[in-house]
Amino acid sequence: MYLLKPLYFQLPVVTKHSLSHSILEKNSLNLATKSSKWHYCMQVHSHLDLSDYEVLTFFDTKYVKVIIIYVHTYVYYLLHALKIRRKALRNSKLIKQYLFKKETYREMAALLVKPRASEVLTAYLKQCNEPPWTSYFVKQADVVNDQFGKSHFNWPLDTGANYHILRTGCFPYLKYHCTKRPHQNLDIENLFFGLLKVLNLGIPTFFYGLSATALISHTEYVILKNKTIPIYFLYEEDKGSFH
Template sequence: MQLGRILNIFKKGTKARPTSSLVLTTHLKQRDLPHWTSYFVKYSDITSDQRGLSHFNWKVDNVNYHILRTGCWPYIKYHCSRRPHDDLSLEDRFFRILKVMNLGIPCLAYGIGASFLISCEEKIHTPEGTVTIYFLYEEDRGAMH
């Protein structure tokens, strides 16, 4: 068992929280592998097992997604686009450096602003519990872009 999972047991009682990667995968599956989606999840509702990743590939049922991920307290923001697998290591490193150079201030402002602008939510049902994810606006589930 990972140290983060053990610590989460003490934070929220006796039940571990789902990982951010499980919520991501489950959301994409619940949406029948959409062409794109963009959502927020509260740090307090998950265990962040993708910490440090900003731009990366994520495969679900043989479908690849490019994931843009950023911490914007009190949330983590995910933007997912169905795309062919690419080497995203350069972009990932660039976004991480940019966040550090800006001391995370724009990310914090984004999270606080999003708290006032979120207008929709959806329940994600995982084997480890249900997590609510949030949207700035209701997504068109069949949209290509």
């Protein structure tokens, strides 16, 4: 849109004794050509009666139409801006209503809080209907390592079954080897494996984890209440097999 130039013009102060029709016509044409978008023609009337030092004004009806167009355009864009603002306020209210719901915070907490590695272990053994044995990797970034320091230990389920767990950290994974066996005292084995990892500074397990990233060929998912955690295998297992 082009900006509207002044719609109210004042001609120089003139008297009827020095004003001629030619000068009036010339001034009128100069005023009409000031607008680059619209050209309006003045009709000069020869019967103008000007008193001494009377100011001549020009306000054509076509300019009134232009004013109406500009006012209409201004009102339109103003209403459009108010509509956008009203829509934004409505959306902000909906966002506030969503954020103040308890379910929202539970969903956010489920996304931010990682499950414990022990929860994934229990859920996976139950999900597979308590297989005779299994061996899997889980990423350290996906779980909370709540079994840190444990290398060989018993893991009972609420169904009465018991598993012997061989566990080690091998960046970027945690490795679990589970065998279904009766409960035994594994304190000595756990201490031995722990000392062995300390003596070798964890270097073998570190390279084991790096090599596993290239050897892993199968992925399964453990379904928890609020999350689904991927676990990784070197090959796809037959869950009912003893070997």
